[in-house]
Amino acid sequence: MDILLPIFIFLFGTAIGSFSNVCIYRLPRKVSIVTPSSRCPACGKSISPLDNIPIISFIMLRGKCRFCRSPISWQYPIVEIITGLTYLLLYLKFHISFPVLIHNGTSLFPVYAILCTSLIIIAFIDLEHKIIPDVITIPGILIGLTVSFTMPHITALNSIKGLLIGGGLFYVAAVLSRGGMGGGDIKLIAMIGSFLGWKTTLLTIFLGSFIGSIVGITLMVLKKKGRKDMIPFGPFLSLGAIISIFFGRDLIYLWLTLTFG
Numbered sequence: 001m002d003i004l005l006p007i008f009i010f011l012f013g014t015a016i017g018s019f020s021n022v023c024i025y026r027l028p029r030k031v032s033i034v035t036p037s038s039r040c041p042a043c044g045k046s047i048s049p050l051d052n053i054p055i056i057s058f059i060m061l062r063g064k065c066r067f068c069r070s071p072i073s074w075q076y077p078i079v080e081i082i083t084g085l086t087y088l089l090l091y092l093k094f095h096i097s098f099p100v101l102i103h104n105g106t107s108l109f110p111v112y113a114i115l116c117t118s119l120i121i122i123a124f125i126d127l128e129h130k131i132i133p134d135v136i137t138i139p140g141i142l143i144g145l146t147v148s149f150t151m152p153h154i155t156a157l158n159s160i161k162g163l164l165i166g167g168g169l170f171y172v173a174a175v176l177s178r179g180g181m182g183g184g185d186i187k188l189i190a191m192i193g194s195f196l197g198w199k200t201t202l203l204t205i206f207l208g209s210f211i212g213s214i215v216g217i218t219l220m221v222l223k224k225k226g227r228k229d230m231i232p233f234g235p236f237l238s239l240g241a242i243i244s245i246f247f248g249r250d251l252i253y254l255w256l257t258l259t260f261g
């Protein structure tokens with residue numbers, strides 16, 4: 001197998017991850033993601049392109065600002081590595097041929113790359129700020145719907161069903177739990193539904209709840225969180241959706257086999 005293309009895809013993913021870091025920092029603070037250029041949050045000095053290379057700059061600077069020596073969050077290289085690896089795995093599973101949009105008619109790589117990038121940004125914003133920005137989920141729902149008309153991964157009907165069933169279930173849960181589930185979660189699962197269809201959305205909800213419960217119980221046992229502390233659902237839903245993209249068919253098949261023999 002040609003090794004250059006996978007390496008390029010990984011590096012491209014880390015560059016997108018670098019931009020995702022800008023979104024994660026700026027969107028909850030309502031700052032433009034275009035201007036000004038990247039700055040150190042501590043001293044405000046602008047960061048030169050050489051100090052802005054994904055992963056490498058963090059290592060070269062030993063995790064500190066060149067000017068004021070304030071520590072740079074580990075989140076920066078982590079998001080870059082996660083995005084790079086996700087892009088590499090998407091490439092290995094769905095392949096790319098050139099031109100990018102044509103692979104037996106289409107390539108699913110850009111569709112899932114857009115979804116995964118949005119999910120990674122949402123997960124980190126929700127972890128820190130306990131919000132899921134509409135500026136990602138609402139355009140996301142529209143993109144998911146639109147690509148379902150042009151791409152063969154799911155039918156448009158399935159996209160609409162995913163949007164309505166996912167969003168509807170969470171809406172009911174929000175009403176029943178009286179605020180235990182937020183509007184951001186409803187729009188997030190509607191976005192996932194519009195990209196992945198209704199079956200994979202149900203699997204995402206199952207996986208997200210399952211992983212979230214394990215993490216929640218673990219934190220309570222370790223006394224890091226009390227029973228009443230709020231643990232954001234967005235990161236677990238995002239993780240559930242990404243797992244579903246890679247293993248959804250296998251997991252649904254396994255589930256049906258175990259249930260119905």
Ligand SMILES: [Zn+2]
Binds near residue numbers: 042044
């Ligand atoms: Zn600084």
